Amino acid sequence: MGLFDKLAGWLGFKKEVNVLCLGLDNSGKTTIINKLKPSHAQAQDIVPTIGFSIEKFKTSSLSFTVFDMSGQGRYRNLWEHYYKSGQAVIFVIDSADKLRMVVAKEELDTLLNHPDIKHKRIPILFLANKMDVRDALSSVKVSQLLCLDNIKDKPWHICATDALKGDGLQEGVEWLQGNPSRVCASMCVCVCLPN
């Protein structure tokens, strides 16, 4: 972590990060975001998201603004309008839905080839969700099916999660927390050099 971030942390200012939460419908995006919120703010019933919703939560050093996009086919064309403002992407995959793994891959490829994303080194966190389901695929298998090894120019990380219990979410968020700050740190160095 950069000095600036530490300083900001001591002073109580937390750096704001815009995160896009993407993934097919019924993959558990809203459930994951809900689980990351403080326990008193969590909703009990999760219903399919219409359009998108904006959620905020804080970790030790960062303040996340999450655009929880709807994954339904008819709303997926909304995603690209938020690519510009996103500083990180959470891509949620339903590990139990083997049939639609190709659809997830197709949407991921579309995302990675979008001009607003293609040339940005934004971190992508993959969450292989629904690990509690009996015949769910492992995170390794999911990353194989999505050909994640082909992503060379962006930092990425895959976590096996169970959003109902909250397993694996913390690991993912910690990775995400480390990553944008690394980008910020290098920016700080650039600014500080003339001084």
Next chain:
Amino acid sequence: MSEWSGDDGKWLDAHYDPVAGLRTFTSCMALADLSGDGDGRLVVADLGGGASAASMKLKVYGGTALSSESVLLDLPCGLVAFFMDLHEPRIPAVAVASGPCVYVYKNLRPYFKFTLPGLDVNTLEQDVWQEARDGHIDPPAIKEMLESLRKKADIPLSVRSLHFLSLDDEHLEDFVQLHKQQPIKRQTVITCMGTLKKSTADEDGVSCLVIGTESAHLYVLDPEAFVILAKVALPAPPTMLDVTGQFDVEFRITAACRNGNIYILRRDLDKPKYCVELSSHPVGLVRVGKNMVVGTTDQNLQGFTQKGKKLWKVVLPAPICTMASMDLPARGFHGVLVGLANCEVHLYKDKNLVSTIKTPDAVTAICFGRYGREDGTLITTLKGGGLVVKILKRTVEFQDRDSTPGPPAAQSIRLNVPKKTKLYVDQTLRERENGTAMHRAFQMDLIRLRLAAAKAYAKALESSLTPVSSGSGRSLKMNAVVQGLGPSFKLTLNIQNTAACRPILNLAVSFLYDQSLYRMRNPFLKIPLLVPGLVYPVQTLVECTSDKGISDIIKVFVLHEEQSTPLLTAHINMPVSEGIN
């Protein structure tokens, strides 16, 4: 998976199981949300490999796996999923038609069995079996009587009698003993099945079953009580049905029949309203919006209006195996999927081919709809028993235009023809009035042109201007060839006596040239006796003495020793000397 996924980039390969072991047809396959949780399932009535009843199964697929299967009692001929009541959650029932019965499953458990009413039995046949039961006649006599009945009776024999007639003599006695106590019945069998909404057009509205039978009848069944609401006779047994509308309001049943005709019935049932006579037998019948698309055995796909008027016809590259409709209401797309024998599935929007999907084997059944959580899923089963699931890409745009090569679109654009001007009209009038004079003037000019051309040719011949020439008096022919780049050229004269048998003697060749430009080793050559037919090459060397890059004509004269006028003249255009002195 990649070697066969040769589609046009519009479909994602979601699942391929080459050993699913599914043997079924489009009429025995349906997509339905059987658990009421928004997850579409695939329900298949599997015909099984052989004739043994144990292998006929009702299979349910969810995702990439088989989620349940139950044994079917008889060979299935149709399967539909339909809502039979208004209970919540909205879970459809599955109806499987086999033989004369419809088996209805709720929550995949057998729920109800409906049997079609029996047909009239031949009274004479009944009498024969009555006699047999009383023991008045012996089996050979029964056989004889039934045989005669079979030939002349108006009402066909029952299945039992037909079976009896097909037996060998030694089995007759046992058969009679076994069956004589039961009364004979004549049953028809179901050939096709469809659904018809009862009173509302909602997606989950209660539906009636529509059943077509081998006895050329159509029955509409009430979904709750399973009583026959309507019955109509057709001219021939129906093989495929398409039903639209609501039973209580207005509906339309399109039935493709075994006599190669398509009959269209409306609510005021009793006889078909319209009839489409096809050139060959139909193999697929699909409704697209208000029109119907029919595939026939002669590899044609034809579009008809709902009144039976033919709209278009497309010739397909291979025989049709099966057809299914492809409806994507979210995108307003309605198309027809056609499975062909050349291992392709074509998607037609009206008469335009908009997508081609290659499959690893010939397709036996096609189904399109919501499977899992994906609305645009295409499910096909293959001849070898394979199961292929493809998902339509979200971003695909189907073009209205045909993707096959054909007349370009520009052909159908109307040209902007300018208005007829006064000048144009005047000219047309003039041409109409003076047509003969104009034609004569043209002909005269044409003849003059020909004359001028002939004159020029004659003059050229007279003056022997061309290097290839043949004298008129003597039968001599000569052509000249210049070889070399310069400054030295080799001049070859090929002289031939074209006379039939007379040789020519005492000929000489002399050259006339500008002496300041050329130097010739031998400006005068004597030619030996010319035997008829042979070509005599006469060669001499010419040297160009000028280095100014100019060239001139060398005139060649073929002379006879006793005459002062040359026999032949040739003008040779010398090439420019390219060499350096």
